[in-house]
Amino acid sequence: MARPDLNLLVTLDVLLEEGSVxxxxERLALSPSAMSRALARLRRATGDPLLVRAGRGLVPTPRALELRDRVxxxxxQAEEILRPAARLDLTTLERTFALRTSDGFVESFGPELMAKVGSEAPGVRLRFMQKAKKNAGPLRLGGVDLETGVVEHALPPDVLSAPLFADRFIGVVRREHPLSTGKVTTARYASSRHVHVSRRGLTEGLVDEALxxxxxxxEVVTIVDGFSAALALAKASDLxxxxxxxxxxxxxxxxHTFELPFPAPEVTVSLLWHVRLDADPAHRWLRDCVLDVCRQETGRRTGGPPR
Structure with a gap:
């Protein structure tokens, strides 16, 4: 069965409203002959004359009267669908966003982000999820709205990104550790016992390449899959x-935090989202919130690591 020409709905709507070909x-910028042909097509499609002669004018048939309000x-509805979205009203927005973040992101940026979101859009909920591994599946399938991470390779064309902040590596030990006093040389650093962070279980990473x-x-003696676990071990031992x-x-x-005694590796942490959400006003607003919070927080913390 041939698909109906939906453009005829607009023509029928105007014909029934005007009652004149x-x-x-004139309203549709069509000639009288073109409108007559359109009316003939409508009659064939509906199986009804729709408009019939009555004296010098046209009057609608019962079928046309039945269709008028529906058309x-x-x-x-079609005009509303094909218009740009209405201006976003944050005060009435009710939506839950899922954010898949790297270890430590919530602890560092979560409170400020929650405060900003809560003040601007009280009906919005944020659901933070730990990122166990890197893959675009959750973004594509809609299980995740936003993701943070280091972009190591070219992203697939359906995933977009924006840089959040640059981050550099530092050394951290408990306050009673030997490295908490005196100058930390490369030899002292390397000869200590280390905990290494790798979600894939690798024994080397950016720090080893820089060293x-x-x-x-x-001397890496243990491997964990997150920064919080690494710091918990370091706080309770001489790692x-x-x-x-x-x-x-x-x-x-x-x-106790110290600068690395060799050029410290640096990474850029980015915000990632799927292209289907790029034009969504609420999603764009949330992206701006994350960007603002991260840039403000990192701006406050410049000047070297706290000790």
Whole structure:
């Protein structure tokens, strides 16, 4: 069965409203002959004359009267669908957003983000999820609205990103650790016992690559899958944790932080989302909130790691 020409709905709506082929043609910028052909197509499609001659004018048939309000409603709905979305009203917005974040993000940026979102859109809920591994599946399938992470390779074309902040690695030990006093040299750092962070269970990472030109090698004695676990071990033992500064500012309170004695690796943490949400006003507002909070917080913390 051939699909009906939905453009005829607009023509029928105007014809039924005007009750005149000539006036309907003028509104639609069609000639009288083109409007007559359109009316003939409508009659064939509906199986009804729709408008019939009565004296010098046209009057609607019972079928046309039955269709008039329905057609008007359909055309109005179509016009609303094809218009830009109405201006976002944050005071009445009710929506739950899922954010998949790296270890330490919630502790460092969550309170400020919740305060900002709560003040601007009280009906919005944020659901934070830990990122166990890197893959775009949750973004594509709609289980995640936003994600934070380090972009190591080119993103697929359906995933968009914006940089949040640059982060550099620092060393962290408990306050009673030998490295908490005196100058931390490359030799002292490398000869200590280390906890390494790798979600994939790898024994080396960016820190080891940066250390290699010094002809030193870390003694990694344990591997964990998150910064919070690494810092918990370092706080309760003589292990050294080497972690990103901005991501862990709250996680390492009460511990001793030091600059690495060699060029510290730096990474850029980005915000990621799926292209289907790019034009969504509420999603755009939330992205701006995350960007604002991260940039404000990192701006407050410049000037070196706290000790």
């Amino acid at each position: 000539t006036r309907a043609g 008007r409603g359909l055309v109005q 290699r030109p010094t002809n030193h090698e870390r 050294v944790a080497t972690v990103p500064e901005r991501h862990t500012v709250n996680l390492r309170r009460g511990m």
